Amino acid sequence: MYGEFELIERWLAPTTGEPGKASGVSLGVGDDACLMRPAPAHELVVSVDTSVEGQHFPEDAPPQALGHRALAVSLSDLAAMGAQPRWCLMALTLPEVEEQWVAKFAQGFHAVCDEADMTLVGGDVTRGQRAVSVTVMGEVPTGEALRRDGARAGDVLAVTGALGGGAGGLAAWYEGQRDLESPLLARYLLPQARWQAGLALRGLASAAIDVSDGLLADLGHLLKASGVGARLDAEALPLAEGLVEALGTEAAREAALTGGDDYELVVALPSAAFDRARLALAELGLAFVAIGQVTASPGIQGVNASSLPGWQHFHGGTS
Amino acid sequence: MYGEFELIERWLAPTTGEPGKASGVSLGVGDDACLMRPAPAHELVVSVDTSVEGQHFPEDAPPQALGHRALAVSLSDLAAMGAQPRWCLMALTLPEVEEQWVAKFAQGFHAVCDEADMTLVGGDVTRGQRAVSVTVMGEVPTGEALRRDGARAGDVLAVTGALGGGAGGLAAWYEGQRDLESPLLARYLLPQARWQAGLALRGLASAAIDVSDGLLADLGHLLKASGVGARLDAEALPLAEGLVEALGTEAAREAALTGGDDYELVVALPSAAFDRARLALAELGLAFVAIGQVTASPGIQGVNASSLPGWQHFHGGTS
Numbered sequence: 001m002y003g004e005f006e007l008i009e010r011w012l013a014p015t016t017g018e019p020g021k022a023s024g025v026s027l028g029v030g031d032d033a034c035l036m037r038p039a040p041a042h043e044l045v046v047s048v049d050t051s052v053e054g055q056h057f058p059e060d061a062p063p064q065a066l067g068h069r070a071l072a073v074s075l076s077d078l079a080a081m082g083a084q085p086r087w088c089l090m091a092l093t094l095p096e097v098e099e100q101w102v103a104k105f106a107q108g109f110h111a112v113c114d115e116a117d118m119t120l121v122g123g124d125v126t127r128g129q130r131a132v133s134v135t136v137m138g139e140v141p142t143g144e145a146l147r148r149d150g151a152r153a154g155d156v157l158a159v160t161g162a163l164g165g166g167a168g169g170l171a172a173w174y175e176g177q178r179d180l181e182s183p184l185l186a187r188y189l190l191p192q193a194r195w196q197a198g199l200a201l202r203g204l205a206s207a208a209i210d211v212s213d214g215l216l217a218d219l220g221h222l223l224k225a226s227g228v229g230a231r232l233d234a235e236a237l238p239l240a241e242g243l244v245e246a247l248g249t250e251a252a253r254e255a256a257l258t259g260g261d262d263y264e265l266v267v268a269l270p271s272a273a274f275d276r277a278r279l280a281l282a283e284l285g286l287a288f289v290a291i292g293q294v295t296a297s298p299g300i301q302g303v304n305a306s307s308l309p310g311w312q313h314f315h316g317g318t319s
Numbered sequence: 320m321y322g323e324f325e326l327i328e329r330w331l332a333p334t335t336g337e338p339g340k341a342s343g344v345s346l347g348v349g350d351d352a353c354l355m356r357p358a359p360a361h362e363l364v365v366s367v368d369t370s371v372e373g374q375h376f377p378e379d380a381p382p383q384a385l386g387h388r389a390l391a392v393s394l395s396d397l398a399a400m401g402a403q404p405r406w407c408l409m410a411l412t413l414p415e416v417e418e419q420w421v422a423k424f425a426q427g428f429h430a431v432c433d434e435a436d437m438t439l440v441g442g443d444v445t446r447g448q449r450a451v452s453v454t455v456m457g458e459v460p461t462g463e464a465l466r467r468d469g470a471r472a473g474d475v476l477a478v479t480g481a482l483g484g485g486a487g488g489l490a491a492w493y494e495g496q497r498d499l500e501s502p503l504l505a506r507y508l509l510p511q512a513r514w515q516a517g518l519a520l521r522g523l524a525s526a527a528i529d530v531s532d533g534l535l536a537d538l539g540h541l542l543k544a545s546g547v548g549a550r551l552d553a554e555a556l557p558l559a560e561g562l563v564e565a566l567g568t569e570a571a572r573e574a575a576l577t578g579g580d581d582y583e584l585v586v587a588l589p590s591a592a593f594d595r596a597r598l599a600l601a602e603l604g605l606a607f608v609a610i611g612q613v614t615a616s617p618g619i620q621g622v623n624a625s626s627l628p629g630w631q632h633f634h635g636g637t638s
Contacts, residue, residue: 026362030544031467032399032528033366035459038357043345046440047352048408048454052447080351089367091410091452121365122454128371129448133410135367135441140354148350209351225349 023119024086034121036087042139047077053130058173063101065180065189066132067108073212074136075116075193076263080210082146082202083138085195088113089122091133105132116195138195144202151207151226151268153296158274158288160197160265160281163215164252165240167259172246183241191263197288198265200280207268214258216300219266223298226268232292232302257303268294342438343405353440355406361458366396372449376508377492382420384499384508385451386427392531393453394435394512395582399529401465401521402457404514407432408441410452435514457514463521470526470545470587472615477593477607479516479584479600482534483571484559486578491565502560510582516607517584519599526587533577535619538585542617545587551611551621576622587613 027035038044051070053059071088078085090109094102113120118136169188177185194210201208209222215237223230234253240262243252267288269277274290281288292302346354357363370389372378390407397404409428413421432439437455488507496504513529520527528541534556542549553572559581562571586607588596593609600607611621 026461027464027466032396033364033402033457035400035464036363036365037461038361038363040359042357044355044357044363045352046355046406046408046454046456048410048441048443048452050410050412050443050445050452052412052445055446077351081354083352087365089365089454091367091369093369093371093450122367124367124369124452126369126371126450127374128450131412131445131447131450133367133369133443133452135365135408135454137365138352142345142356145346145354147346 025119025121029120029122036121039139041142043142043145045078045081045083045138045140045145046135047074048133048135049074049077050131050133061189062180063104064108067105067110068112068190070132070134071109071112071136072191072193072263074134075112075195076191076210076212078136078138079193079195079198080146080208080265081138081140082144082198082205082208083140083195084199085116085118085136085138087121087137088118089135090120091124091126093126093128093131095127095130112193116193140202146198146201146205146208148207148209148222148225151222151228151294153228153294154271155206155268155294156271156274156290157219157230157232157292157294158267158269158277158290159211159215159238160194160267160286160288161192162238162240162287163211163262163264164243164255164259166191166261166263167255168240168243168246168252170261184243184246187240188261191261193263194265194286196284197281197286200284201265201267201269201277204273204277204280205267205269208265211262211264211266213260215262215266216257216303219300222266222268223294223300226294229295229298230292230300231295232300234303236289236291238287238289344438344440348439348441355440358458360461362461362464364397364400364402364457364459364464365454366393367452367454368393368396369450369452380508381499382423383427386424387431387509388427389451389453390428390431390455391510391512391582393455394431394514395510395529395531397455397457398512398514398517399465399527399584400457400459401463401517401524401527402459402514403518404435404437404455404457406440406456407437408454409439410443410445412445412447412450414446414449431512435512459521465517465520465524465527467526467528467541467544470541470547470613472547472613473590474525474587474613475590475593475609476538476549476551476611476613477586477588477596477609478530478534478557479513479586479605479607480511481557481559481606482530482581482583483562483574483578485510485580485582486574487559487562487565487571489580503562503565506559507580510580512582513584513605515603516600516605519603520584520586520588520596523592523596523599524586524588527584530581530583530585532579534581534585535576535622538619541585541587542613542619545613548614548617549611549619550614551619553622555608555610557606557608
C-alpha cells in the first residue's frame with residue numbers, strides 16, 4: 001500500500017521503545033521481523049483479536065477510542081491468564097490513508113501500550129474495510145497462569161470492577177451521546193483491561209475468564225471447562241456507574257448479566273483467599289465483589305437468563 | 320460473530336496439535352490464550368501480515384490457495400531471519416460463513432502449517448470484507464538471526480530459487496488462467512516460503528531479506544540498512560519456469576527485477592561461504608544463484624531500473 005513505510009515509520013516505530021533489556025527487544029521494527037528475549041522459566045501467552053468497523057465499533061467512533069479499544073480487548077485476554085503484558089503487533093486496514101485519523105488512532109493505541117509497559121514489535125498497514133487486528137504477547141512464570149478449568153465446588157465467584165457498562169455505553173452511543181467523559185460511554189469506548197488485577201490474582205484464583213461476551217456467556221465457558229456449575233446472587237452484581245439511571249434497575253441487571261464488552265474478570269477462588277484478593281485489588285483502586293458460589297451441579301442458578309442467550313456485538317444497519 | 324465458536328472448534332482446533340513437548344505448547348486453543356514454552360537461549364522472532372481481498376488476492380482466488388498464501392507470506396519473514404517456525408495465529412474476516420469455503424481455506428493453511436512444523440495457537444473469526452491477518456512466531460539461537468544490516472563490500476549477492484514468478488503468475492491470472500498446476504500460476508498463488516533455506520544460511524550469510532515487493536525494492540532495503548551498494552548482473556538473474564515463454568525475455572527480466580510476491584531470499588555472503596551455501600541449498604532441492612556483488616558505493620548498478628520504481632500488489636478495479 002502506498003505510504004505504508006512512511007506510516008509505519010512515523011506512527012508505529014517512534015514509540016516502539018529502544019531495543020534493550022527492559023523491553024526484552026533485541027532488534028526493533030525495521031527488519032523482516034523483530035527479535036525478543038523471553039524471560040527464563042516463563043511461559044508465553046498469546047492471543048489475537050480483530051475489531052471490524054460496523055461490527056465491533058460504529059463507523060463514526062473516535063479514532064483515538066478505536067486505537068485504545070483495539071489493544072485493550074486483546075490485552076484483556078492476557079489479564080484473564082494472569083500474564084505480564086510484554087509485546088504486541090498491530091495489523092491495521094484502512095480504506096484510505098488519512099494522516100489525522102491515523103495520528104489519533106496511534107495516540108489511543110500507544111497510551112494503552114505504554115500504560116501496560118508493552119512494546120509494539122510488528123505492524124502491517126493494508127487497504128480495505130477499516131479493521132484492526134491486534135496480537136498480544138505476555139509472560140507468566142511456568143505453571144502459574146490463570147486458566148478456565150480450575151474452579152471447584154465451594155469456590156467464591158467474584159468480579160472485578162462493575163458490569164453492564166459496555167452495553168450501557170453502547171445504548172448511550174445509539175442515543176447520540178458523544179461525550180467520552182460520560183462514565184458509561186467511556187466504559188464502552190475506552191475499556192480498561194484488568195491485567196494488573198490478573199497479576200494480583202495469581203496464586204489466589206482457581207480459575208478466571210474475561211467478560212467480553214457477557215457475564216453469563218463467559219462464566220458459562222469457565223464452568224464448562226471446570227466441570228462445575230454456579231449459583232449467582234443477582235442482587236449482588238456490581239452495576240456500572242450511571243447504568244441504573246440510564247436503563248432502570250431491571251434492564252441494568254440484564255445488561256450486567258448478558259451485556260458484552262465489559263472486559264472485567266470473573267474469578268473463582270477458595271473462600272479463604274477472597275479477602276486477600278479483595279485487599280490486593282483495592283490497592284489497585286479496583287472493586288472485587290462476590291457474586292455467587294461454584295456448585296458441583298452444572299448450570300447457573302439464581303438468575304433468570306433463559307430469555308437472554310447471549311450478546312451480539314455492535315452491528316451496523318445491514319446485519 | 321454467530322458461529323465463531325463452531326468454526327474455530329471445527330476448522331482451527333483439530334489441527335492445532337496436542338499440547339506437549341514437541342509443539343512447545345503447554346495449553347492449547349480453548350482458554351483465553353494459549354501457553355507456550357520458548358526454547359532456552361533462543362530469541363523469539365515475530366511478524367504479522369494481512370492479505371485483503373481485492374488488494375493482495377483477486378476476489379475469485381481459490382480458498383485453498385488463499386489459506387496457503389496467507390500463511391506463506393508471513394512465514395517468509397521468518398525465513399528471512401533464519402528462524403525455526405514454531406507457532407502462528409490467524410485472524411480471519413469473512414463476509415459470511417460459507418462452510419465449504421472455510422474448509423478449503425483451512426486445508427490450504429494447515430498444509431503449510433504442518434509442513435513448517437508450526438502449531439496454530441490462536442484465532443479469531445469476524446465478519447466483514449474478506450481478509451486474513453497471520454502472526455507467525457519463530458525461534459533462533461540468541462545472536463544468530465539473519466538481519467538486513469550485515470552486508471559488507473565484496474560479499475556475493477545471491478538469490479534462492481527463481482524470480483519473476485509472482486508477477487508472471489499474476490499476469491497469467493489476469494489472462495484467465497486458472498490451472499494451479501501451471502508453474503507460473505502456482506508461483507503466484509502458492510508461494511513457497513524459504514524457511515529451510517533460512518535455517519541453512521545461518522552462520523553463512525551476512526545479511527538476508529525476502530523478496531515480497533520486488534528484488535530491487537527489497538535489495539534496496541538490505542543495502543540501505545547495511546550502508547552499502549550493489550552491482551547486479553542482470554543476465555544472471557534466475558527466471559521462473561515458463562516466464563520467458565509467457566512474457567518474452569525483456570519483460571521476464573523486468574518481472575524478475577521489480578515483480579513482487581516471489582518470496583525468495585536475497586542474501587549477501589562472503590565469497591568463501593558461497594559454495595557451502597549453494598551445496599546446502601542444493602540438498603533442499605533449491606537453486607542458489609549469484610546475481611552480483613556488494614559494493615562500498617551506494618546505489619544499485621548494472622541494471623536499468625530507473626523507470627520501475629516498485630511493485631504494486633494486485634489491485635481490484637477500483638484502485
